[in-house]
Amino acid sequence: MILPKPVRFTRGDGEVEFSGRVEVRAVDGPAEGYRLSISDSGVVVEAADEAGEFYARQTLRQLSGPDAFRAAPIHDGPVLLPVCRVEDHPRFAWRGCLIDVARHFLPKADLLRYVDLLAAHKLNVLHLHLTDDQGWRFESKRHPRLHEVGGWRPDSRWGDRRGGLMTGRPHGGYYTQDDLREVVAYAARRHITVVPEIDVPGHSQAAIAAYPELGTEGGGVWTDWGVNPRVLNAHESTVDFYRDVFDELLEVFPSEVIGLGGDEAPGGDGRFVRRIAQHLVSRGRRPYGWDEVLSVGPLPVSTVVAAWRDEEAGRAALARGHDVVMCPERHVYLDYRQSDRPDEPIPVGTVLTLEDVYRYEPVGRVLGAQANLWTEHLDSPRRLDYAAFPRLAAFAEVVWSPAPRDEAEFLARLAEHHLPRLDALGVEYRPLAGPRPW
Numbered sequence: 307m308i309l310p311k312p313v314r315f316t317r318g319d320g321e322v323e324f325s326g327r328v329e330v331r332a333v334d335g336p337a338e339g340y341r342l343s344i345s346d347s348g349v350v351v352e353a354a355d356e357a358g359e360f361y362a363r364q365t366l367r368q369l370s371g372p373d374a375f376r377a378a379p380i381h382d383g384p385v386l387l388p389v390c391r392v393e394d395h396p397r398f399a400w401r402g403c404l405i406d407v408a409r410h411f412l413p414k415a416d417l418l419r420y421v422d423l424l425a426a427h428k429l430n431v432l433h434l435h436l437t438d439d440q441g442w443r444f445e446s447k448r449h450p451r452l453h454e455v456g457g458w459r460p461d462s463r464w465g466d467r468r469g470g471l472m473t474g475r476p477h478g479g480y481y482t483q484d485d486l487r488e489v490v491a492y493a494a495r496r497h498i499t500v501v502p503e504i505d506v507p508g509h510s511q512a513a514i515a516a517y518p519e520l521g522t523e524g525g526g527v528w529t530d531w532g533v534n535p536r537v538l539n540a541h542e543s544t545v546d547f548y549r550d551v552f553d554e555l556l557e558v559f560p561s562e563v564i565g566l567g568g569d570e571a572p573g574g575d576g577r578f579v580r581r582i583a584q585h586l587v588s589r590g591r592r593p594y595g596w597d598e599v600l601s602v603g604p605l606p607v608s609t610v611v612a613a614w615r616d617e618e619a620g621r622a623a624l625a626r627g628h629d630v631v632m633c634p635e636r637h638v639y640l641d642y643r644q645s646d647r648p649d650e651p652i653p654v655g656t657v658l659t660l661e662d663v664y665r666y667e668p669v670g671r672v673l674g675a676q677a678n679l680w681t682e683h684l685d686s687p688r689r690l691d692y693a694a695f696p697r698l699a700a701f702a703e704v705v706w707s708p709a710p711r712d713e714a715e716f717l718a719r720l721a722e723h724h725l726p727r728l729d730a731l732g733v734e735y736r737p738l739a740g741p742r743p744w
């Protein structure tokens with residue numbers, strides 16, 4: 307009944323009434339691990355660290371029934387818990403989800419809601435894609451046109467495009483630095499690290515719109531999708547500008563790992579990525595880049611590589627001594643369509659079903675994996691819910707639970723126990739039977 311499935315779950319006889327009291331003991335054990343025992347004598351949690359205790363409480367909440375996930379109780383009476391013992395710890399240290407808040411801005415309240423949803427699934431990294439061609443979402447006090455100009459676009463052409471959105475109205479928004487400090491603190495209490503990303507030297511049209519001297523060519527905030535031929539130039543002044551911007555970012559985000567992008571930059575100068583990476587290292591951080599960074603020349607070995615194109619890219623990064631986070635598009639791109647039915651909304655990418663995600667098996671000695679929610683076609687929290695769930699629940703099990711996994715058992719457990727929790731949370735997931743009519 308627990309999702310992600312724990313390492314060991316031993317069911318006893320009957321149920322006990324939950325008094326609300328949990329006895330917590332510190333013990334030695336694997337990082338983020340816990341043992342939970344529910345019996346006549348009460349609820350006991352043994353955990354190696356605070357994260358372990360937190361995950362024990364997530365499990366306890368799941369065992370309390372779906373109503374435990376409602377914002378307010380609607381049934382009177384005691385909470386009954388099954389008599390059981392759980393022994394558990396995660397398979398991977400990096401259990402991430404990327405949210406692209408650049409293509410479509412996600413208001414702070416909705417972002418905080420996602421932090422809660424990730425935590426309920428025992429995920430521990432929120433990779434926040436803060437800048438792209440279509441929008442800049444990070445308040446810069448030193449270069450304010452970045453968010454003032456780069457944060458807005460006229461939303462003009464998408465109606466013509468297959469899979470596009472016909473909103474016909476401007477779109478934009480940005481987070482203040484204090485907003486983001488709040489998100490970081492909120493996530494930290496839920497044992498989630500927020501890894502910010504400022505994408506360079508490609509995917510930078512919003513910055514170029516704000517400060518044309520940064521670009522190889524000018525142009526406004528982009529209103530198209532895809533790979534943009536306009537990239538940052540590698541002038542000394544441009545690198546200095548970005549050193550400044552990254553320094554501001556570091557003041558807000560304590561994460562050791564800091565994203566610098568590096569993807570899809572046709573003609574982009576590799577020195578740019580190398581110098582920003584060196585700058586982050588000089589500030590005591592670890593650069594985090596998409597796997598294209600492997601082709602820009604020697605990078606600090608502490609650079610973490612996000613292998614998104616395929617497993618081969620991940621293996622190449624491992625061979626060069628980098629830590630690797632797997633996120634191959636064919637398995638974990640949650641913006642991709644969930645079936646080939648004609649009534650499936652958001653018909654982009656290749657088909658990536660719930661089962662496809664569940665069958666993903668990260669290989670090699672990797673830090674872990676992350677699922678990516680790119681938002682070109684996800685313009686609201688509702689659409690995000692539809693794309694994310696229940697596939698993100700399958701992904702959570704891939705990165706938490708030991709292999710091999712039993713797909714039929716997962717699907718049954720999802721339907722019987724987990725979807726009712728998502729219902730109680732108000733998550734508008736894609737039903738197993740097919741698309742919702744919107």
Ligand code: TNX
Binds near residue numbers: 614639641
């Ligand atoms: C590729 S994955 C991108 C993103 C797009 C995504 C769409 C990566 C590093 N770059 O810019 O949003 O495909 O699925």
